[in-house]
Every structure is written in structure tokens, then in C-alpha cells.
Amino acid sequence: MRQEEFEERYSEQWKNFETQINLVEAIKLNKSKGENKLTDFADNYRHLCYCLALARERHYSPLLINRLEALAFRGHQSFYQKRLGIFQNIFHFILHGFPRAVREQARFFWTATGLFYLPLIVVFLLTLVFPDLIYMIVDPQMVSTMESMYDPAAERFGTERSSDSDFYMFGHYIKNNIGIAFQTFAGGILLTLGSQFFLLFNGFLFGAIAGHIHNIGYNETFFSFVIGHGAFELTGIVISGAAGLMLGWAVLSPGVYTRKQALVNAGRAAIQLVYGAIFLLLIAAFVEAFWSSTRMVSAETKYWVGSAFWLIVVCYFTFLGRPRSVKKSGSKYGS
Amino acid sequence: MLDTTREIEVPEGVELSLAVAGLVSRSLAFMIDLMVRWAVLAAVASIIGYLGTFGGGLFLIIVFVVEWFYPVLFEVFNHGQTIGKKSMGIMVINDDGTPIDWSSSIVRNLLRFADFLPAFFGFGVLSMLINKDFKRLGDLAAGTLVVHKRKLNQPELKFEEEGIAPKIPLTLAEQSAIISFAERSSLMSESRANELASYLRPWVDQDQTKPNVDNTALSIKRLAKWLRGHQ
Numbered sequence: 001m002r003q004e005e006f007e008e009r010y011s012e013q014w015k016n017f018e019t020q021i022n023l024v025e026a027i028k029l030n031k032s033k034g035e036n037k038l039t040d041f042a043d044n045y046r047h048l049c050y051c052l053a054l055a056r057e058r059h060y061s062p063l064l065i066n067r068l069e070a071l072a073f074r075g076h077q078s079f080y081q082k083r084l085g086i087f088q089n090i091f092h093f094i095l096h097g098f099p100r101a102v103r104e105q106a107r108f109f110w111t112a113t114g115l116f117y118l119p120l121i122v123v124f125l126l127t128l129v130f131p132d133l134i135y136m137i138v139d140p141q142m143v144s145t146m147e148s149m150y151d152p153a154a155e156r157f158g159t160e161r162s163s164d165s166d167f168y169m170f171g172h173y174i175k176n177n178i179g180i181a182f183q184t185f186a187g188g189i190l191l192t193l194g195s196q197f198f199l200l201f202n203g204f205l206f207g208a209i210a211g212h213i214h215n216i217g218y219n220e221t222f223f224s225f226v227i228g229h230g231a232f233e234l235t236g237i238v239i240s241g242a243a244g245l246m247l248g249w250a251v252l253s254p255g256v257y258t259r260k261q262a263l264v265n266a267g268r269a270a271i272q273l274v275y276g277a278i279f280l281l282l283i284a285a286f287v288e289a290f291w292s293s294t295r296m297v298s299a300e301t302k303y304w305v306g307s308a309f310w311l312i313v314v315c316y317f318t319f320l321g322r323p324r325s326v327k328k329s330g331s332k333y334g335s
Numbered sequence: 336m337l338d339t340t341r342e343i344e345v346p347e348g349v350e351l352s353l354a355v356a357g358l359v360s361r362s363l364a365f366m367i368d369l370m371v372r373w374a375v376l377a378a379v380a381s382i383i384g385y386l387g388t389f390g391g392g393l394f395l396i397i398v399f400v401v402e403w404f405y406p407v408l409f410e411v412f413n414h415g416q417t418i419g420k421k422s423m424g425i426m427v428i429n430d431d432g433t434p435i436d437w438s439s440s441i442v443r444n445l446l447r448f449a450d451f452l453p454a455f456f457g458f459g460v461l462s463m464l465i466n467k468d469f470k471r472l473g474d475l476a477a478g479t480l481v482v483h484k485r486k487l488n489q490p491e492l493k494f495e496e497e498g499i500a501p502k503i504p505l506t507l508a509e510q511s512a513i514i515s516f517a518e519r520s521s522l523m524s525e526s527r528a529n530e531l532a533s534y535l536r537p538w539v540d541q542d543q544t545k546p547n548v549d550n551t552a553l554s555i556k557r558l559a560k561w562l563r564g565h566q
Binding site: 063072077194 | 347348349353389394395396403414430432433434436438441442445448452458478485507510511562
């Protein structure tokens with residue numbers, strides 16, 4: 001068949017298909033209703049691919065092939081797009097997906113936990129024994145800022161912060177803490193080194209500061225402040241570190257896959273943990289800005305509530321997202 | 336072929352060839368995006384300045400969102416194109432040619448931080464130069480690809496003469512070569528065009544009537560016009 005005849009015979013169909021693609025792209029953008037005009041989209045698409053293959057096989061002009069290929073690419077993009085229903089899935093993810101994902105990656109979670117809490121504890125104890133250690137780890141100016149922040153005698157602590165500045169701190173915590181979590185995650189692709197660095201570094205820092213605060217006796221203001229949001233914040237950082245370790249480990253030890261494919265697989269699994277870490281850190285920022293800093297409740301209440309937060313976090317990761325009991329699912333397929 | 340195209344086979348059994356975007360166009364797109372982001376933040380800051388401390392907190396949240404999620408939102412909702420990518424005519428897609436989804440976009444954009452290390456996108460540039468698809472680390476982990484968006488409006492062939500049909504059927508590669516020669520011949524001198532075309536003289540000018548006039552280039556352009564006419 002000559003090219004003119006070929007085009008004459010099919011160009012009407014190609015035009016129709018193009019209008020259908022335009023319609024799909026419009027629906028994706030503003031949800032205007034036009035689904036009823038999309039009957040036979042799949043058939044049309046398959047037919048277009050058939051035409052493209054024919055045109056290539058028969059060496060028709062490059063321009064025609066180019067045009068058909070462009071149309072096929074748009075059809076491909078319209079037809080095979082993934083469902084974007086992330087907002088519907090958020091609820092399900094928080095209740096089931098996230099704790100399950102963390103348990104599935106228990107190896108990385110516990111490694112990250114160790115990388116953060118071990119140096120924290122060691123440096124905390126060392127600082128108790130050698131108080132000057134703090135100045136080797138933390139900048140002296142930062143130390144004095146810390147001291148004035150948690151000074152129980154400070155005038156500022158007597159007065160209640162306005163809700164305006166609470167909100168300012170909320171924004172500050174979101175920008176800083178989630179930013180740190182993202183960096184901890186991203187650094188992991190460098191053979192896990194970046195994640196390790198951020199976990200260790202923050203462990204050292206926190207341990208040294210906690211030790212120093214204990215040395216100078218500001219325990220109550222500091223620990224009652226930290227315990228509440230710490231449950232969410234520290235867990236969030238550890239989990240984003242675990243996600244980063246997954247990336248680097250996929251490159252180091254790809255198993256049966258190629259390194260490239262292992263990395264893509266790890267990325268897909270790791271991003272689940274990052275979503276969860278964002279969720280935890282948003283809670284942390286909220287608690288830190290509006291609860292931890294409030295002076296209206298006593299330190300004792302904060303210890304109780306803070307401990308409850310820790311318990312909730314532990315239970316959340318231990319119990320949620322478990323499959324229903326075997327008995328139930330068994331009866332489903334039973335008689 | 337020595338070319339930066341990447342073939343993607345789709346389930347319908349045909350291959351789509353996509354032109355992978357290189358370092359320069361991607362860097363330029365990034366710079367444009369950077370400026371857009373700064374402009375947006377400056378505009379937001381000047382408005383929000385009236386809201387006092389509360390506005391300060393709001394501003395920090397907006398900075399956070401713009402810093403990390405500006406590309407994500409554009410890529411997911413704007414057919415894989417941020418403003419910079421759109422102005423450079425490039426788009427980001429999944430490795431299998433499907434539109435980029437939330438997870439892939441978030442992975443590739445969070446990992447921009449690792450690409451930036453140790454300074455000025457050192458690892459990212461290194462990775463792009465080593466990789467045959469110009470992927471930075473974020474693209475590797477997310478399984479994404481940045482490609483040139485196909486342009487359909489090709490330059491007109493401006494000359495008077497009628498097209499002539501080739502005497503023998505030509506393969507696709509041969510047709511492409513002839514058409515792109517015709518398109519590019521306006522960018523070179525006439526003698527250079529004829530020099531290049533002279534390799535084909537025996538084939539084109541079989542019935543050369545005026546042996547002293549070298550019009551092989553013109554003959555090829557006329558062939559191209561005929562081939563183009565059949566689109």
C-alpha cells in the first residue's frame with residue numbers, strides 16, 4: 001500500500017484518537033466530565049501502535065512516523081499512568097502501611113536505632129564523667145545559648161509565650177527538622193555514609209547536650225521540654241535514617257538484581273518510610289511548638305504525657321497493621 | 336547509533352524512541368527553576384511581612400514546601416515539567432515511559448540533596464556524565480528519565496522547485512538522512528552543500544543533462560521535498 005492511501009485510510013481514526021487524548025489530559029487537569037466519550041480508547045491506542053509498526057516496516061516517510069510516534073507516546077502516557085489517589089491512601093497508610101513497612105525493614109530500623117542511640121548514651125555518660133567533653137563536641141557559643149534557654153531561673157520562662165510565636169516556632173521546626181530528616185535519607189545513597197553521618201552526629205550532639213544539662217542541674221526544664229516531642233521527632237529521624245541506609249545498602253549489596261534495579265526497588269520501599277517520617281515529624285513539630293514549650297502545665301504532667309507519647313509510638317509500631325488473625329482468614333476459604 | 340536516544344518498548348509491541356536530555360539543558364532548567372523559586376519566595380515574603388510573627392512562621396513553612404516540593408508538585412500535576420523544564424522543552428518520565436508518579440518524583444527530588452554533595456552538584460554531575468542516560472543519583476534511585484519533548488513543527492523547506500520522486504524505494508534511515516540534509520543545507524554555504532552532496536552524485540544525477548553545473552544538492556533537496564510532501 002502506498003503511503004498516501006495508508007494515510008487517507010487511517011488519518012480520520014488518528015484524528016479521533018488525538019481528540020480523545022486531549023480529552024484525557026483535560027480530565028486529568030480539571031476533572032471535567034467526558035468519560036463517556038472515551039469508549040474504545042484502548043482499541044484506538046492499539047490500532048495506532050499497529051499503524052506505527054506498519055509505517056516503520058514499510059519505510060514510510062520519517063515525518064509520518066514521527067507524528068505517529070508522538071501520538072503513541074501521548075497515548076502511552078495517558079493509558080499507563082499510575083493512579084494518583086495518594087490522598088485517599090494516606091489514612092490507610094497511617095493506620096496499616098507505615099507500621100508494617102517499618103517492621104518489614106526491621107533490620108535497617110534497628111541498625112539506624114543503634115547508630116543514633118548508642119553514641120547518644122555513650123557520649124551522655126562520658127559527659128557526666130568528663131564535663132569538659134561538651135566543648136569538644138558543641139560550639140561554646142551554642143552551649144551558652146543552650147544554658148540560657150533552659151535556665152530555670154530565667155525571666156522568660158515565667159511568662160507565657162504568645163501563640164503567635166508558638167506558630168513561628170512551629171514553622172521553624174518543620175523547616176529544620178524535616179529538612180534534616182530529608183538530608184539523612186538522601187545522604188544514604190552515598191553507600192549509606194551520609195545517613196550514618198547524620199545519625200551519629202545527631203546522637204553525639206544530643207548526648208553531649210543532655211549530659212551537660214544534667215551536669216549543670218537544669219534537668220527539669222530540659223527533660224520536661226524534650227520528652228514530649230522526642231517520641232515523634234527522634235523516631236522520625238531514626239526512620240528516615242533507616243530509609244537512607246536501605247538505599248546505600250542496595251548499592252553495596254544488590255543481591256540477585258543489578259545494582260541499578262536494586263536501587264530502584266529500595267527507593268520504592270524506602271520512600272514509604274520517608275512518608276511515615278514526615279508524618280511523625282509533623283506531629284513532633286506541632287507538639288514541640290504548642291505543648292512542650294507551654295508553662296501552663298507542671299513538669300510532672302509533661303513527664304507523664306511524654307511517657308504516654310513514647311508508649312503510643314511503641315504500641316503503634318508493634319501492633320498496628322498486623323494481618324487479621326489466621327483463624328478468620330482461614331474460615332473465609334473454609335467451607 | 337551514536338545518539339542519545341533511548342528506546343522504550345511498550346506492551347503494544349512498538350518501540351518509542353526518546354531523546355534523553357543532557358547536562359546543559361537540565362542545568363539551565365534548574366537555574367530557571369531556582370530563579371522562579373526565589374521570585375516566588377520574595378513575593379510571598381513581601382506580602383507576608385505584614386502578618387508579624389505569625390507570618391514569620393507561615394513563611395518558614397512556605398520556604399520548606401517550596402524548597403523541597405516545588406519540583407514534585409509541578410512534575411506530578413504538569414506532565415513532568417517544572418517551569419524551567421518547560422522552557423527548555425524537557426520533561427521527566429518514569430523509566431518505562433509512563434508519566435511520573437508521586438513516589439518517584441519525591442524520591443528524585445529529595446535525593447537532590449545527595450546530588451548536591453560534596454559541593455555544587457558534584458556527585459550529580461559525576462553521575463550524569465558516567466551514566467548513558469544522563470541520570471543523576473535521584474534519577475537512578477527513582478527510576479526516572481529526563482527526555483526532550485518531541486517537537487512536531489519541523490522547518491519548512493523553502494525553495495521553488497517541485498519535488499521529485501526517488502527512483503528506488505528508500506529505507507527509513509535513508510529518507511531521514513535526505514530530509515535532514517535538506518533542512519540543514521540552508522545553514523551551510525552552497526559549495527559546502529554541493530561538496531557533501533557530491534558523494535551521492537552518481538546515484539542522484541543519472542540523467543545529468545548539464546554536466547558542468549553542479550546541482551546535486553538541489554536534486555537531493557527536491558527528493559527531500561517529495562518525501563516531506565508525503566507526511
